Amino acid sequence: MKRMKWVLFVFALFFTCVLQLGRQEFSAKALAPVKRDNIGLGPYWFEGKAEISHYTLSQNRYRDVHPGEAVLVFVTEPFLTDKQVKNEKGNQENSTTVLKLNAIQRFTTGIYDYSVMTSVFTPEDLKRYPHSLKTTSSSQDWCGQTYMQVNNEKDNFKVEIRSYFENEADQNLDLPKALLEDEVWTRLRMGPDALPLGAVQIYPSAMYLRLMHKTFKTYPAEGKLEKYAGSEFSGEKLKVYSLTFPELERKLEIVFQNKAPYLIEGWMESFPALGDKQVRQTIAKRTHTVMEAYWQKNGLKDLPLRKELGME
Incomplete structure (x- = not known):
């Protein structure tokens, strides 16, 4: 009887190790781009300017689809990997080039309005840094504010959540590393080969989670890259990248x-x-796109430049 128990214990231990190894292999395959050598940033991104695009927005919220606008600002900058802030002093150790995205979405819901902003800092060197170093997101409306920050630390993601709402309140979390939906946008700009395909565990966008008051955790999703065949957008040889979340009924x-x-x-x-x-x-x-060193255009005389972006 003792021998039988020992055999069963050894078998159970072996089976558990096999399962864990399988999970690790699945995670690695899900996160690693297939063709990293084709990924990178060309000279377009190193002209000392930011790419600013304006979009008309129809936002799903409550029981309607509401009018609004969105702005995506992409720009490269030096970023400190230890402090995880912009390198403003030059020639510092632990500095790397990131593609930064500031995504701003503003829309009204009846009498009151929303303003949501997400920032993503994704290293150009995806071989060395397979995850974005940092993301932040804030939402303001007439009810209150929420803020979330994800820092990529050595062994995990350090997550801070601050919210006006009782069920969210203040949270400090240590969570396992996985793909962030918010970094899909910057990875796409480096090349479609940086996008995850097939089954993947992913943290949905901060904007979606906060507005829907959902737990920040990974959800199973499926990534696809296809030719765009719809009618909403016009252009030659467009592509569409999709993420489908069955559990959330979201795409x-x-x-x-x-x-x-x-x-x-x-x-x-x-x-x-x-x-x-x-x-x-x-x-x-998208309605307009300009390349502009916007941080230098901050005087009253620069107001007409907003018309070049379709913003009056």
């Missing part, structure tokens, strides 16, 4: 040009809305 589709620098023409996002749980679709469509 994100990003439509972009098929040549570097892979300009994003817009996106569509469908999910059950708060209030009546009806699935509705958010749609954003």
Whole structure:
């Protein structure tokens, strides 16, 4: 009897190790791009300017789809990997080049309005840094504010959540590393080969989680890269990258040009809305794009430049 128990124990231990190894292999395959040698940033991104694109926005919220606008600002900058802030002093150790995205979305919901901003800092060297170093997201509306920050530390993600809402309140979390939906946008601009395909465990976008008051955790999703065959966006040889989340009944589709620098023409996002749980679709469509050192254009005389972006 003792021998039988020992055999069963050894078998159970071996089986557990096999399962764990399988999980590790799945995670590695899900996170690693297939063709890293084709990924990178060309001279377009190193002219000392930012790419600024304006989009009309129809935002799924509550029981309607609301009007608004979105702005995506992409720019490269030196970033400190230890402090995880911009390198402003030059020639510092632990500094690397990142592609930064500041995504701003503003929309009204009846009498009151929302302003949501997400920042993503993704290293150009994806071989050395397979995960973005940092993401932050904040949401402001007439009810209150929320803020979330994810820092890529040595062994895990350090997550801070600050919220006006009782069920979220203040949280400090240590979570396992996995793909962040928010970094899909910067990885796409480095080249479609940097996008995860097939089954993947992913943290959904901070904007979606905070507005829907959902737990920050990974969800199973499926990534696809296809030719765009829809009618919402016009252009030659467009591509669409999609992430489908069965558990959330949610799908994100990003439509972009098929040549570097892979300009994003817009996106569509469908999910059950708060209030009546009806699935509705958010749609954003690009209207204008400029390359501009906007940080130098901060005087009253520079106000007319907003018209070049379709913002008056």
